[in-house]
Amino acid sequence: NAGVMQNPRHLVRRRGQEARLRCSPMKGHSHVYWYRQLPEEGLKFMVYLQKENIIDESGMPKERFSAEFPKEGPSILRIQQVVRGDSAAYFCASSPVFLDLTGELFFGEGSRLTVL
Amino acid sequence: GEDVEQSLFLSVREGDSSVINCTYTDSSSTYLYWYKQEPGAGLQLLTYIFSNMDMKQDQRLTVLLNKKDKHLSLRIADTQTGDSAIYFCAERDMDSNYQLIWGAGTKLIIKP
Numbered sequence: 193n194a195g196v197m198q199n200p201r202h203l204v205r206r207r208g209q210e211a212r213l214r215c216s217p218m219k220g221h222s223h224v225y226w227y228r229q230l231p232e233e234g235l236k237f238m239v240y241l242q243k244e245n246i247i248d249e250s251g252m253p254k255e256r257f258s259a260e261f262p263k264e265g266p267s268i269l270r271i272q273q274v275v276r277g278d279s280a281a282y283f284c285a286s287s288p289v290f291l292d293l294t295g296e297l298f299f300g301e302g303s304r305l306t307v308l
Numbered sequence: 309g310e311d312v313e314q315s316l317f318l319s320v321r322e323g324d325s326s327v328i329n330c331t332y333t334d335s336s337s338t339y340l341y342w343y344k345q346e347p348g349a350g351l352q353l354l355t356y357i358f359s360n361m362d363m364k365q366d367q368r369l370t371v372l373l374n375k376k377d378k379h380l381s382l383r384i385a386d387t388q389t390g391d392s393a394i395y396f397c398a399e400r401d402m403d404s405n406y407q408l409i410w411g412a413g414t415k416l417i418i419k420p
Contacts, residue, residue, distance in 0.1 A: 196350060227410075232316060234396070234410030251407075283350070297408075299343075299350030 194219055197266075198284050198300035206308050211271040211278070213303045217286030224267045225297060226259060229281045238282075241267060274307045281305075314397055314411035321419045326384040328414045330397030333378065340373065341408065342382045343396040351396060354382075384416075392418050 197216040205211050217224050222243050227235040237251040241261035252259065256274075261267040271278055281304050285297035311333045320326045332340070338359050343351040357364045357371045357380070364371045370383040384391055397411040 232412055234312060234398075234412045235408075236410075237407050248407075285351075296353045297351075299345075299352070301348065301350045 196221075196284055196286050196298050196300035198282075198303050200303060201301060202304050202306070204306045204308060205274050207275055208273050211274050211305055211307075213269040213271075213282050213284075213305070214266040215269070215284030215286075215300055216266040217284075218288075218298050221286035221288050221298070223287045223289065224261050225285045225287075226267075226269050227283045227285065229283060229302075231280075235283060238269070271305070274305070276307045279305055279307045312397055312399055312409050312411040314395075314414045316412060317415050317417065319417040319419060320387050322387060322389060324387055326382075326387045326391065326416055328382045328384075328395050328397075328416065330380040330382075330411055331378055332380065332397075332399045332409070334399060334409065335378070337378075337399040339400045340371075340380050341398045341400070342369075342371065343398060345394045345396065345413070347393070354395070387416075387418060389418050389420075392416060 196218055199214050203211055224241045226238040228238055229235050239252050239259045240248040243261055244263050256272045258270045281302045283302045284300045287297055313331045339356055341356040342354040344354045345351045355366055355369055355371055357373050362373055368385045372381045394413040394415045396413045398408040400408050
């Protein structure tokens with residue numbers, strides 16, 4: 193499967209635990225974007241990364257959330273000490289270059305986090 | 309701030325036309341997009357329109373843009389069961405090259 197791969201698809205955590213969401217971009221893509229979707233709301237931008245660099249994290253909550261995209265391996269979105277309000281679908285998208293005029297992002301199937 | 313609004317559900321009969329509507333607030337929008345999300349899958353770009361266009365047609369899809377009213381619509385002719393999906397409207401403004409502003413998505417339900 194050459195598409196954007198996200199795992200796990202579903203993750204259940206208790207309050208205070210840590211959640212790690214992984215995203216492998218499409219082959220040849222070096223730009224990764226993370227979005228969060230709350231029920232009945234649109235996707236909200238969280239962070240934009242290139243290999244080993246965070247380009248824009250203006251959509252990330254200041255505390256408990258972090259993201260990385262190492263030289264080798266998938267991009268990881270990490271949520272520490274999860275709270276019920278973190279329950280959402282987290283989507284990863286990638287693009288081959290900086291988002292071009294067509295605006296085409298290639299999305300994964302999403303990771304659905306449920307915090308008990 | 310910028311906002312994109314869509315109805316959450318639309319129900320149509322198979323064979324009829326579906327019209328999915330979207331309104332946006334950012335007057336500096338340059339590109340507007342429709343993405344499709346089939347059950348259990350990621351979002352896929354369906355079509356896009358430049359803000360200097362009024363209409364774009366691609367096979368069964370017609371996109372209409374009314375800049376004055378900040379209204380975007382997606383018409384699907386001869387709706388088929390395979391069109392069942394959630395359709396997301398998104399806009400991109402001149403100030404942000406990569407931050408798309410998204411609607412909540414319209415779930416298209418096809419009745420036999």
